[in-house]
Amino acid sequence: MSISLTLVLQLIVNGLVVGGLLGLVALGLALIFGVIRVVNFAHGEFITLGAYLTWLIAGGLGLSPFIGIPVAFLFGALVGWVVQVLFIGRVMERPPLDSLMMTYSLSILGLGLFSFFFGGDFRSYSAGPNGDLRLAGVTVGLRSLSVLIVCVALGALVIMLLRSGRLGLAFRALAQNRDAAASCGINIRATERLAFSLAVGLAAVAGALISLIGTTTPGVGDDWLLEGFVVVVIGGMGSIPGALAGALLIGLLQSILGYALDDSWAKIITYLLLYLTLLTRPQGLLGSAMEM
């Protein structure tokens, strides 16, 4: 195995694509955990939702899969709003066990629905960009490149929204202190619904992008969710900079280990990192408060 510069560059590019997708997933998880104090075990189902939506648009209707991205975001945000109103918002005042069981039950329900409607087949489509871009010996598929661009652009947009603007301020206020936020006149319920809705929209976009570079199955979202959990635990639950740094780290690690060993070993080692973090630095690499 000769390690050349082009190989290193190639692995970095591949890692950035995975890291970008994990970043969108982890951003949503951190937002939900920070603002609503719920670990969303159903997040994977929202990824799968975006992936199937885009598959229906690109594979079924033959349209460009890029149409799937805004459609997935809007539909995901709508579904997220409804789920927060109907299910999660109703158990939030109860002990934390109830909200945990609620998101987990929703994930079983969602997985069941996807398996029932779409079967276990591997879905992919040929619409959209095909072919490669070669630059300095590094080959990047046009699909991977578009994924990376969308992830970076969307991620930057969301972080700008969180850093400035009234909504970002409301999110941060809730993450810091709910009671104080409420007494300042922030509408807690609406803010929580918006946070969940935005996070689910991001997950659905991640799903739309995943359908572009991979295959879609009922369990595709859950695979990504596991890695998303590793990312948020390593980054510190609820920390947005931590989530982004963790996503980059895990993306690169997956790319390098996947090349040096194989994908299963890459997963095994990634998952073991979670135990290592819990043992040595349970608050994550970048603290536990919600910082933005």
Next chain:
Amino acid sequence: MALTRLNPAMLAATLVVGGLAAALPLMGASRYQLVLVYYFAYYLALGQAWNLMSGMTGYVSFAHGALAGIGAYATVMAMNAGVPMWLSIPIGAAVAGVSSLVIGATSLRLRGIAFTFATLFFQALALLIVRKLPAAGGAGGLPLQDILPVWLPQLFMILLAVLSTILVMVVRASRTGTRLLAIKGDEAAALSLGIASARLKLLFFCISAVLAGLAGAFHGLFTASLYPDVVFSFDMSITALAVPLIGGVATAFGPAAGAILFVGVGELLDIFAPGLHNVVIGALLVAVVLFMPLGLVPFTVGRMRDRRKDARSPAASGEYAR
């Protein structure tokens, strides 16, 4: 002082039902009926194993299916290596118990969600690693070489279901059970009262894993062939938590109701709507969490008590919250 007393009538009822179930083959029950009873016992044993840890302490485990799978693999591998069955089964249970310490040692010192994450990843890791292990048959699976009479694992499983139900009953009626429930209620307060919560959680997770390992070992003997994708699928871990959650968490008889429901729903769905299993279980769980968070049995008992109170004085009807 314990919160509840051990009810001798309930204890006797459990033993009688268990004895009847064990005697079914002698009473000329059909093979189909025996299989239904077997699965009832399997779900009940697994559900009680989960109940003993997660139900009592509130620390949710997503790994009980994997712990059972490890018990199954260890037992079948030992038997295939020529170890007699009476020794292989304790080996399987012990391996499951030791595996639980790996999860527990890394995460039970912490409060909150860390334990649940550790179990979630344990489940995923178990599948990935067993698929990589040639000694465990890899991705292709592992057959049991001995041929056992079917009644033997059935009898074992019924014994385990009875034993684990009685264990939950005894723990609930003990001071230790009160301590566990105190951890669930408010761990900081429990600690301040001198309850050694980390040690108790670890101990009960280990006992719970040994029970799950035994259930897995007996199920391995029953099916006589192990496929990693089946043994380590998330479905068994879902079953382990759904059975007590639907029936009644931290109660001795809730899981029995949950297991009956599970077997019944499974059979009906096989006839009318195969493929909808997870949809129905997921919807049931959502409904239970929303409308009767204590589970079916305590909810029904509470309703009946309410009605009796209503008959005496309408004002006395209270709300049965947790």
